[in-house]
Amino acid sequence: MASYDLIVVGGGLIGLSTAYNAVSPYGGHPVLDGEKVLVLEQDAFFNQRGSTAGASRQFRFQYSEEYMTQLVMAAVPEWAMLQKQTVTELIPNVGCLWFGDPDTPTTEGGIKPAMETMTRLGVPFQRLNCRELEEWYGFRNLPGNYSGFFQPGGGIINVPATLQAMFNIAHNHGVHLKAHHKVLKIESDGKEVTVITDQGTYHGKKLVLTTGAYANTLLEPLGVQINLSIWNMVSAYFRKTRADIDYPTWFAFQKANAANANLYYGFPEADWSHPGYIRVAPDYPYQIIDEPSQRVPPTPEDFAGTSAWVANHMSGLSPEPDFTSSCMVALPAGDQQFILDTLPGYPNIVLFTTGWAAKLVPLLGKICVQLALTGQTAYPIAPFAIPPSDITATGERK
Numbered sequence: 001m002a003s004y005d006l007i008v009v010g011g012g013l014i015g016l017s018t019a020y021n022a023v024s025p026y027g028g029h030p031v032l033d034g035e036k037v038l039v040l041e042q043d044a045f046f047n048q049r050g051s052t053a054g055a056s057r058q059f060r061f062q063y064s065e066e067y068m069t070q071l072v073m074a075a076v077p078e079w080a081m082l083q084k085q086t087v088t089e090l091i092p093n094v095g096c097l098w099f100g101d102p103d104t105p106t107t108e109g110g111i112k113p114a115m116e117t118m119t120r121l122g123v124p125f126q127r128l129n130c131r132e133l134e135e136w137y138g139f140r141n142l143p144g145n146y147s148g149f150f151q152p153g154g155g156i157i158n159v160p161a162t163l164q165a166m167f168n169i170a171h172n173h174g175v176h177l178k179a180h181h182k183v184l185k186i187e188s189d190g191k192e193v194t195v196i197t198d199q200g201t202y203h204g205k206k207l208v209l210t211t212g213a214y215a216n217t218l219l220e221p222l223g224v225q226i227n228l229s230i231w232n233m234v235s236a237y238f239r240k241t242r243a244d245i246d247y248p249t250w251f252a253f254q255k256a257n258a259a260n261a262n263l264y265y266g267f268p269e270a271d272w273s274h275p276g277y278i279r280v281a282p283d284y285p286y287q288i289i290d291e292p293s294q295r296v297p298p299t300p301e302d303f304a305g306t307s308a309w310v311a312n313h314m315s316g317l318s319p320e321p322d323f324t325s326s327c328m329v330a331l332p333a334g335d336q337q338f339i340l341d342t343l344p345g346y347p348n349i350v351l352f353t354t355g356w357a358a359k360l361v362p363l364l365g366k367i368c369v370q371l372a373l374t375g376q377t378a379y380p381i382a383p384f385a386i387p388p389s390d391i392t393a394t395g396e397r398k
């Protein structure tokens, strides 16, 4: 029976990055023969059921936490390495605009602490007042106290192109990429793993678990339950009514109102997704659930806040969306950004789950492979350790 050097469970952005990094000579770990690497995905690859659904994500350096900005900086050469191996531009560099009430904190941080971090780390940005936000960037009717900054290094991540690039590299190296293989159970004696799927059983030396919001079902017998909540979120595409209008990536920090958290973000026009349209989305969920099976589709009312924001504050866009989508993201219950760690008691199993991780994709896959193959990484991942409270009695750290 075939035994793999590495089995990756989950074929989203992080799973495919792990497979790509496993066969990469630049990973700071032993390079695996692709024939000895297996990726198991319950759905089709490039599916829309996980957190990787949709066409675009924001790439940004600014964070309230210094270690996060440093991690994004460490991801830059990894993106460059991936870019060299594909033709399509993965992150068009359009810059990133943060503006609004400078004292509003969000799950994504805040304007003031982000500026402080960038100042400390020498990341360039330009401060903007309300008048400049309106005159230079096309927003309108902003409250007079709004201010913000433009960070020129930000960009829009082409998600389909990034997935395809990593998939192609893995495939060309012989990695076994198996769609429609749902993993039902993972067993390990600490040295070898047995992976039971609805299509058969596989054996391997190491395993990386990147099942996103679905993580806890497979973790339960391994003695870990991540305290997370799953946000179901919507996104909408508004038709451009003026050819000359475009936006960078942006995020509006605002105080919550009676109806919702009142936070919105958006993108420039992207030629790979609804050209002639601008994507705008609320940064608040229409539904919070404990596990993916509880997910329901959004209703038209779930887009009302976004349409109102566009009508009130954006120039050159039709006020009602023509295309909409939804996506779920798992977020840690505490103040961690995401979870990246080996499982207590199972040094051959690495877990990545939760968080806003698209901007770090090639780096996170590299770290997963380093941890799986060598048990260590030089990258500072202590902030992402599995919290002791998420370790159940059977899975004490050895």
Ligand SMILES: Cc1cc2nc3c(=O)[nH]c(=O)nc-3n(C[C@H](O)[C@H](O)[C@H](O)COP(=O)(O)OP(=O)(O)OC[C@H]3O[C@@H](n4cnc5c(N)ncnc54)[C@H](O)[C@@H]3O)c2cc1C
Pocket: 009, 010, 011, 012, 013, 014, 015, 040, 041, 042, 043, 047, 049, 050, 051, 052, 053, 056, 057, 058, 059, 181, 182, 183, 184, 210, 211, 212, 213, 214, 218, 233, 234, 235, 327, 328, 329, 352, 353, 354, 355, 356, 357, 358, 359, 360
């Ligand atoms: C609306 C939205 C906006 C976002 N915006 C940003 C942003 O601007 N910037 C940013 O950096 N990040 C952003 N993110 C976060 C980013 O998209 C995620 O961090 C990233 O996509 C996570 O990828 P993943 O591979 O960990 O998870 P997923 O994409 O969910 O992949 C997990 C995969 O595992 C598979 N799977 C699950 N269970 C099993 C099983 N039992 N057996 C086999 N396969 C299984 C699933 O089918 C899925 O394909 C956003 C997320 C959302 C939802």
